[in-house]
Amino acid sequence: MTVTNIPPRDRLLEAADDLFYKEGIRAVGINRVLEEAQTPIMSLYRNFGSKDGLAAAYLERRGERQVEVFSSEVERRASTPRGQILAAFDIFRERLEESDYRGCPFINASVEMASPNHEVTQIARRYKDIGRQWFAQLAAEAGASDPAGLAVQLTVLADxxxxxxxxxxxxxxxxxxxxxxxxxxxxxxxxxPTGGQSAG
Structure with missing residues (x-):
């Protein structure tokens, strides 16, 4: 990692993003992150307060990026609600085929934290809910009889x-x-009742 002109906070996040996703939050010691980021431990405390704070920031940033990239790519590929739902699964398949895929970061993080009240778990659940709500919105726009139910089915398939x-x-x-x-x-x-949208 090149550290020239990169703020310590960003270096820590980049290191955490790489290590926490590939190897797991609990499996990676904070000294490993500090070494990868070439950053003193006081930078961690100043910016995130603790390893858990860094883990929460890592997952939040990954979620923000995923939503932004995914939404724009879906809209680029399809224009109808039905088409966009199916485009989401095409994009999903491509991601799973990538050599660095290690599973859903939100499911992985929530399993590691164990507690439903942990900040990391709450962030993970929020982003999974965003995905489910996105499917439900498209299903409603397409004219599905039970948009919420269909959204649950689609997320179960993806997960x-x-x-x-x-x-x-x-x-x-x-x-x-x-x-x-x-x-x-x-x-x-x-x-x-109307048969939904036939195109897309």
């Missing part, structure tokens, strides 16, 4: 494919998740 990719070191489950999502979406639209 299951993510877990399988890590467990089996095989991303092929994401292709089945995409196919299943299409079936679920079309069934939900067909069940709507």
């Amino acid at each position: 299951g494919a993510a877990a399988a990719a890590v467990l089996y070191h095989d991303s092929s489950g994401s292709q089945y998740a995409r196919s299943a999502a299409e079936v679920l979406v079309d069934a939900a639209l067909a069940a709507a």
Whole structure:
């Protein structure tokens, strides 16, 4: 990591983002992060207060970036609500196929923290909720009979494919998740009083 002209806070976040995601928050000692960031421990205390504070900031930043990149890419690929839902699964499949994929960072973090009241767990849940609400909004715009229910089904598919990719070191489950999502979406639209949107 090049540290020239990079503020200590940013160096710590970059190191945490790399190490916490690849190896786990609990598995990585704070000295390892400090060494990678080439930053003294007082910088950690001044900027984040503790390792838990750094972990929370890491997950928040990853969430913000993921939402921004994902939203813009979905809108670039599709213009209809149905199309955007399915585009999300295409993007998801591509991510699972990347060599550095280590699972959903939010699920990973919440499992590590164990406590539902931990700040990191709450951040993880908030970003998972954002994804579910996003699916529900698109489902409603498409005319699905039960947008909230469909959103739960879609997130379960995505989370299951993510877990399988890590467990089996095989991303092929994401292709089945995409196919299943299409079936679920079309069934939900067909069940709507107006038949939902046919295009997209």
